[in-house]
Each structure stands twice: as structure tokens, then as C-alpha cells.
Amino acid sequence: MLKTEKHQTLSNYKLGLDFALGLDQNDELSHYRNQFHIPKDKHGNELIYLCGNSLGLQPKQTKSYINQELEDWANLGVEGHTEAKNPWLPYHEFLTESMAKVVGAKPVEVITMNTLTANLHFMMVSFYKPTPKRYKIVIEADAFPSDKYAVESQLRHHGFDDKEGLILWKAREGEELLRYEDLETIMEQHGHEIALLMIGGVNYYTGQFFDLKSITKIGHKYGCKVGFDCAHGAGNVELNLHDSGADFAVWCTYKYLNSGPGSIAGAFVHERYANDKTLNRFTGWWSHNKETRFNMRQEFDQLTGAEGWQLSNPPILSLAAIRASLDIFNEVGISKLNEKSKNLTGYFEFLLKQLGENTIRIITPSNPEERGCQLSIQVRDADKSLHKKLTESGVICDWREPDVIRCAPVPLYNSFQDVYEMVERLKEILN
Numbered sequence: 001m002l003k004t005e006k007h008q009t010l011s012n013y014k015l016g017l018d019f020a021l022g023l024d025q026n027d028e029l030s031h032y033r034n035q036f037h038i039p040k041d042k043h044g045n046e047l048i049y050l051c052g053n054s055l056g057l058q059p060k061q062t063k064s065y066i067n068q069e070l071e072d073w074a075n076l077g078v079e080g081h082t083e084a085k086n087p088w089l090p091y092h093e094f095l096t097e098s099m100a101k102v103v104g105a106k107p108v109e110v111i112t113m114n115t116l117t118a119n120l121h122f123m124m125v126s127f128y129k130p131t132p133k134r135y136k137i138v139i140e141a142d143a144f145p146s147d148k149y150a151v152e153s154q155l156r157h158h159g160f161d162d163k164e165g166l167i168l169w170k171a172r173e174g175e176e177l178l179r180y181e182d183l184e185t186i187m188e189q190h191g192h193e194i195a196l197l198m199i200g201g202v203n204y205y206t207g208q209f210f211d212l213k214s215i216t217k218i219g220h221k222y223g224c225k226v227g228f229d230c231a232h233g234a235g236n237v238e239l240n241l242h243d244s245g246a247d248f249a250v251w252c253t254y255k256y257l258n259s260g261p262g263s264i265a266g267a268f269v270h271e272r273y274a275n276d277k278t279l280n281r282f283t284g285w286w287s288h289n290k291e292t293r294f295n296m297r298q299e300f301d302q303l304t305g306a307e308g309w310q311l312s313n314p315p316i317l318s319l320a321a322i323r324a325s326l327d328i329f330n331e332v333g334i335s336k337l338n339e340k341s342k343n344l345t346g347y348f349e350f351l352l353k354q355l356g357e358n359t360i361r362i363i364t365p366s367n368p369e370e371r372g373c374q375l376s377i378q379v380r381d382a383d384k385s386l387h388k389k390l391t392e393s394g395v396i397c398d399w400r401e402p403d404v405i406r407c408a409p410v411p412l413y414n415s416f417q418d419v420y421e422m423v424e425r426l427k428e429i430l431n
């Protein structure tokens, strides 16, 4: 059920364009759409962009944030490290508070660095410490392939068999969503052999938003470390990473955090490890105490908190892009976004259901607390050609094999009218 009365229940929605336009008119966040570049077709018409789950749109202010750094580089050269308007040496610190707010963490727990899969490996260096008796890793059966490849390679790296060492949390026959009781069964049977649970915070395929706190609790009960890949959660749902108690989390910023293709990623390490110098980790000069980093020939002195997991000096242009976007998140606040998101996706669900349950199946949970903005849709007897037709009609969403269309109305820049138009075009194609 919906959390607050502010959210519409499915029966509160109505058909027709006027209703969509009315929802847009009453939407206090609607003006944020103007802060984004909305891609257009070759005739100059705005596309219906429902693909923020893959690549978020560009905030209009990103260019000026990046230009500032280009100008300072042009004018100051190396001096920009200390003399730029936003000095590059501490630049990542300008992002820390906003990033911490977005993922529900304390500033000491987050760092913006590297890329997603790289961060996952760095976290596993610290939190996957297998022994001959306890070495298995649990992931979702339909985890994102990169996550699966990463954990398999960690198993091999430590000399274990990557099939035998991997436990898949599977959906039951005829179902897509994962059940917590099945995870509990896995833990009861294999808990003593499991070193790590590595779960997607929001599953990329089904859109199921997991209860991070419960998963962490059950993992810790059996003495396992627990980490989450929040690629589809960061900027989309309220992750509350600190309260979840998770050992670590990683995410990218090019989806809901709108920082541009391949941009820099994020990592969370729980506060309880902030001063832990006993954990294994890979280090570089950026993991070293900032005060003495440039004395160069000193013994290694570990930085406190998640910052201590950095290795290299970070890419400033990419940090500038994520900063431009985080400033918008900071202004709006993740809980307001979430409120709109539930309304927008609820409306989307309502319209899709009008097409008939024989035609459309939504595999994403119907409980708004168990999903973000994405709906994963199966269309009866459809193949990839349906996705092609949708694209040709001006709807940008994505297709995931074997048979799912993922659509993500993003509360920062999508409108209720976008959602209405998408369903109208789908209806036309199906007819």
C-alpha cells in the first residue's frame, strides 16, 4: 500500500490527457524539467525519455560546472590544484555532503571515486575474506552480469571454484520476484559457509527494491559480510545506507544521478570501519593522510573513513558533472523526489493496467515501497521488434533479454504527460 495519503492510490487516477495535464499542473517539482536537456527527434520534437535507469539526462548547468574547470585549467595549469575557484585537491570533498544525503549515509561513509565495477572489487578486497570453510558468496540469480562476473572472478582469485562457491538467490518457479524466506532458507542451510552477501539494492531487471536492513540483519546473524550494488537505487529510492547497517555499498552516477556516460562512481563503507586499519585494502597516494600526502617519502598513513579507499587523484571534469547534478538533488531533497516518483510510477502502472492483464504484465512489485520509479513490463507475445517500434514512435526505454521492457519515469525531469503519451503510443502499436 502507499505510504502516505499524499500518494494517489490506483483508484484515484483517471483516464485522459486532461487528467495527466492536471497532475503536471499540481506538481511542485514540474519546473525542474526545464533544468534538463530533453533529447529531441530529427523534427525537433521532444522524445519521451524513460531511460534514466540506463543513462540520466544532462542538467543544463553541467556545462558551466565543467567549463569552470576547463577555464581554470587553461588559465592556471597546475596551479589549479590549489588556486582554481574550486581547488582540485579537495574537489571531491565538495560532493561529500550531498552524496551522503542522497544515499542516506554520514559524510565519513561515502566517497566518489573510480567506476562501479572497480569499486565493487575494491570493496571485496576489504570485505570478502574467504577461509577454506567460509568462502561462498550469495548474489541474486538475475544479478547484473558485471556483478556476477566480478564475484566469480573474486572466487577464482582466492583459489575457489566459481560455480561451487556462488550461491544464487532464485525466484520460485513461475515467479520473478525474490522472496526473503528463500534467502533465509539459504542462510539456514549454508550460512556457516558463506563469507559475503552481495545484492543489488534495486534489481536492474525486475526493479524490485530490497529491504537492505533485513538482508543485512540476516547476513550478519550468520557472521557474513553484506554489501549492496546500488546502481539502480542511488538517486532513485531512499536507501538509508547508514541505518541499513550494511558493511559496504557501491553505485554509479550516470543513471539517476545524471553525471554523464561512464562517469565516476560512489562507494559507502559503514562508519564502524572508519578507523579500522586492520582491513585488507588496496592503497595509493590518495588513501594517504591529506596533511602529509605531498611529503612523498613518508610511511603510509591511512586516511580515515571511506576516503581512505581512494587510490588516485580523481577526474575533476567528471566530479564537476556529478556536482552539477548533486546540487539539484540537494535543492529538491530525496524524500520530495520519492513522493513524486511514487505518484508518477503509480499513474504509469494505472494506465498500463488499462491495457488488460492479458496483454501487459508488470513484473516490478506493485507495492510502491518495494520499487523505485522503474516498471519492468512484459508484453504478451512481444519480441524485440516491439521495443524498436516504441523507439520509432519517439519513446526511449530499454529492452532486456529475454522479454522485458524497462521504463523509468524519473521524477526530476519526466512529466505525467510523458507517461500518458508513452502508454498511448504503446496502445497504438499494439492495435
Ligand SMILES: Cc1ncc(COP(=O)(O)O)c(C=O)c1O
Pocket: 115, 116, 117, 118, 144, 146, 147, 200, 204, 229, 231, 232, 252
Ligand atoms: C547493477 C549494475 N551493476 C554493474 C553495472 C556495471 O557498471 P560499470 O560499467 O559502471 O562498472 C551496471 C551498469 O549498468 C549495473 O546496472
